[in-house]
Every structure is written in C-alpha cells, then in structure tokens.
Amino acid sequence: MNRQETLKALVAEAENLEKKGTNLTEKEISRAEEISRQIQQLKTAMSSAKKTAATLRAATHNEGETSTMLEGKFTIGEKFVKSDEVRGFREDHPHGFESKNGVVNFAVKDVASGQRVLKADPLNTGIPGASRPEYVEGIDDLTYRKPRTILDLIYQGTTNSPWLQYRQLRAVTNNASITGEAKTTTGTDAKGGLKPLSTLTTATADAKAFTYADGLEITNQELSDDGALVGIIDGELEANLLDVIEKTLINGSGSADEPAGILHTTGVLNQAFDTDIATTLRKAKTLLSTTSGTTPQAVVMNPEDNEALDLLQDKNGRYLGAGPFASGDPTVWSIPRLESSYLEKGTAIIGDFSVIQLLVYEALNIAVFNQHKDYAQRNLSYIRAEMRALQMIRKPAQLCVAKLAQG
Template structure:
C-alpha cells in the first residue's frame, strides 16, 4: 500500500469488492485498516480518502453489486460517521459524542435465538406409593405346588390327672383337621411400543417399578382382607379371633384396648409380638395427652420407635380405619411363594408383532397359610372413650 498512490489502492480494493473475490465485510475491514495506517502519512489527502471509504461502504451495505447485510453494526456506524472524520482532521485533539442507532438484538423468541435454548429435564414426578409392612411380619416359605396342605389341631381335651393305685387312668382327646391354602396368582399388564422401550431405558425402568409396586400393593390388601372367594387369598383378618371387650373398664383409651387384646393373646398361650393399626389412627394416638396436657408418648420432638406396650407397631394404610390386629404374626401365618414377582415382555400378544407393540406383564404366585387363628386378635376401638 505504501508504494502505490492512495487512489490506486482504493481502486484495487473496490474492484475486489465488486468482483466478489472474497467477503465484502472482510475487504471493508481491510480497507479500514489501510485507511488508519495512512492517516499520519497522507493527512492532506484525508478528505478524498474518507469520501472513497464512504462510497465503498455504501456498496457493501446495499449499493452497487447488490450486497445487502441488514442494518450497519455499531462499529460500522462509528467508522463511517462525520464525527470520526472531524476527529481525524483534528489529529485526535478533539472529542465528540456519536449517537448510535439501535441494531436488531438477539432474543429468546422464535426466529431469533430461541431455537438454541433447550429446557432442562428434571427427574420424573411419580405418584406417591404406600408404605407396605405386612409381608415382613409373617413367616416365609416356598412351594413347588399349587396347593399347601397342613394338619391344624382343633381339639385338645387334656384330662391328665393324678391317679390312685389300681384306679383307671383318665382319657384325653385330640383332634386335627387338614387345612388347605391354595396358590393364587396376582398379575397385571400394560402395553407399549417397542420403539419407546428401545429409546428410553428410564421409561422401561419406571414401568418395571410401577408394575412391581402394583403387585405388592394388591398382595398386602389380600393378605390382610382377602375373603378366600374365587381367586382371592383367605387373609389374616377373616381368620383372626374376635377381640373380647367384655370387662373393659369405662373410659379406656385406645392404648387400653390394645393392652386388653394383648392379654387375650396371652390367655391363648400365643403371646403377641406386634400390632397392626391404620396409620391415621396411629398418628391420632400419638397425640393423646394426660390430664395436665402432657403427651403420654415422646411428643412432637421425640424420636421414639413405633411401639405400644413393648410391642412393635406397624402402621398401614391397608388396615381399615378404627381397626387393629394384634398377634404373634410370624408363628400365626406363613406366606409360601410359588413364583416370585417377575416382569415379562412379549411381542406375541394379539397383533403386537405387526404393530411393533410390546405387552409388559407382571405377576406373582403365592399362598397364605394361617396356622394359628387364635394367635391373631382383631377388633376396633369402640370400647375406647
């Protein structure tokens, strides 16, 4: 640039712009750099040089050659302003204010920068699940059959006594019955597309968990309340011994009722090991106070375990409100698992194959044998004040 005249340099740069040999914006920046480099060397030609720069910028921003790049940026506005030319002619000794026109801003709306903004995906919000406690109280076993049979003693007439010499000895009487517990199936299923299961491992895991929880929830209600009709289990409550409220003192609290039920189990020679209550009832019982307004339990700041009269308490929403079950659960009843809970997938159900669909099935098989009904005392708090 220094070896040629300034008009020749402008002519060469201008021809490169109009010839579209490279980006017009890049050539304009090159020209601006050349102008700045010659300010001190060609001060007397500054007026002509600035006019040439303005002409080329006009071409870049929409003049000859058909170039159009939208509104000039703030940098381009400063470079092309009359105020900048005045400052140059004044050899940098003056100062002035340049008013810049707003340019198009990048925003989050569609058509601007919105397409680059992606929402964060939080963990899924699953529906609440119930705390399941009953299975853990019972005895465990397995079976390879569809039926559990066990002799259960029904008669014990013990006539043992002291006997005089040469006297007849007393006769006692014992009797048994053959009890049966049929293995029953608990199952449910859901349909899904093969693509969504292949593409989302998290969804597949969630479905697996939901199906297994559904089995466990139904199992708990069957263990407690099943009536033995049809495919139902015969549960603990239908086979339990009724609570005997006779002799209950007036004004007894709910804890007093539980104590009497525990005593009833003791009288049957089957000492209770635990208590099942409705969880809402248990929370109400924790709020019981004495005549001075003091909590009889640990109070709101306490960390005591759920116990009553030295026995573990298992609150359960599956227990009906206002009811309780006291018993020696591990000895009274046993769960026999024929098939542990499993989740199976199949494309051979109905027209799944031609629809790329999958049937997801969860099932389990089990039997419930209540060996000692007298070990379970079932009742309500109607006798409580």
C-alpha cells in the first residue's frame, strides 16, 4: 500500500476503536496510541514529499515558467494535465477519486489578451490539490481554433463587469466639407464660413455576461491518463464551447436567456436578393460603402451557399472562379469567404466583424467532479468546461445581412 492507502486504513481502524469509548482494553489503548503516532508520522512524511515534489517540478521547469502552470504554446488540455493541481491530485489519489466530494479545479487566463490575472480562494473540499492557482502569468494564445472562422475576426478581450450599458453607433451622416472664411456673422453655409456638423445616430444597448458550459462523463482510467484528458478537453469540450459562442454571435435571440446575435440586432443593414449570389454580394458591398463607409473584412456563408458560388460555370462549363485546384483562401469580389453551419442556407453576413466584441468576465475553467449518487460505484467522473462572457456589437451598420435566394 502507498502512504495514502495506509493512512486511510489507519483512520478507519482508529474510528472503530473510538466507537468503543471507555470500554477499550489495555491492548486496544496501546494500539490506539500507536495508530495516533503512525498517522502523525504519515501526515508529516506526505507533507514533506509534496513540498519536495513541488520543488523538483519548479527546478525542472524551463526559465520563465511558473510552478503553477507551464508557459508556452500549450493547449487548454495540456495546461490542465501539467498543472500542479492535477499532478498533486494524482500523487495523493493514484487510483482516482476516493471520496464523494472530490474535485480538481483549474482556472486559466483570458481567451484573448493574456493580461488579466484571476485570483480565487482554494476550494474547501478537503482533498489535496483541490484548489485554483492564485495567478497565471505569461500565457499566450489560450485557445487554439481551426483557422478562419468568425471567431478569428471579432475582437476578444476581458471585462470586470457582468453587465454593461453601451452606445451602439447605428448610422453616420458625413457632412465634412471645405469651408470659406467668414466675412459676416450671418453666413448660413460652408461658403459663408459656417463650419459643418456631421451627425451620429446612436442607441443604448445592454450587454450581459452569459455562462457557456459543456461537460462529459469520463472513467477513472481516462482521468488518470494525460493523453485521454487532453483529447477530451481540446477535442470535445473546448471545441463545443467555441461552437456555441459562434452560434450565439450569429443567431442569439436577445432574450433573457441569451444575447442578441447579428441576425437580431437593430441597425444591421439588409440586402435583398438580386439576380444571383455574386450580384447580391456585390450590391451588399456597395451598400456598406455608401451607408457606413465600411470596407468589408469578410463574408460568412452557409457551406452550401459557398459551394454554389464555387461551382458557378459559364455556358461552356468552365468555372467562373479559381476552380478545384485553387490555392489560398477563397474570395468573392476580393473579399475573403468563410463558412459557418450556423447560418441558414440562403443567408450571408458581410462586413467588418471587428465591430463585434466578446469580453470574457470569467476565464475558461476546467473542473472534474464525482459528486453524483453512484459515480463512485461506477468509477465515473464529470469533467466540465465553463466560462462567462458578454458580447457587444458596437457598430451594427458596418455589418450587412444578404439574402442569397428569392423569398
């Protein structure tokens, strides 16, 4: 038996002796004193071993790494399994959770800036290693996404507030002009020396932090295996959270349960279908330029609409675009094309997506629990990824929803 198992057995024996109260025999009294001495020795040895292990881990880190979490180009899952919390838990619980109240909790920095320092009190679970790190420093590129999605286009940062009121810029009337010198005090236009005045149409909007979360049941064997945990966190949980964020940015209803996405935000421009997909998108590009002076950053389309655009041919069967052997990112009217399955077929969004802000209020957190009525019996645990963030669409008029089909 290892130290943890020995300690557990001694505690159980001590509890049995304690139940006898004043009816202990001389031999049992002597044994109780020996158990007390052994428990104290084990606790001292385990504490010393943990400190030594922490010192060794710190010594083996590369220069610039903290003992709380390794820096560098690691994924969320890799950072989780390399954390002191998980390592310490495994040292104390080599066979997985041994109580009904176990938890490993690991908090990391903001998705985008890497600047916010999160501090949290240790979790009162009574299990060694069950605490959040007090700080994490020097972490770059917290999330690793598939390239070229709508999430790569928006602004991502942090916020200290769970709720904000902000001003949306919905329209701009540019009245700039060359002005003459004022010759009198009665001039009524630019030639008479009256300086022009541009106008802004704004509105107050609310931004509230919503919780994005997902979880999976895992076995104790998966919990004890680094590769399995990394695959679950990076391959499933993180990907699922990014998907629901993308879906909400596009389709959020603006109800009490979710923020307003692009399709439900007042002030976003609309372009009706005109002739075909290519013509409609060109009209939308012009609408953005004339209405808000926007140069489109990208156009996001449903995969089927994107396919239809790729397959456009002339009367001789030649592709109008670059064809199947093109290299580089596809474009339409020199605007990069991206896909999102969360846009319904026949709808595209074109514009400057940097006017959308996703601000993280509580950074992505990975936690493992086994507080379930029969998880301990089944050697199962629940692993959860969770974050809180609010989204704002600062300048709706720099985005346009284009209908790519009749009706």
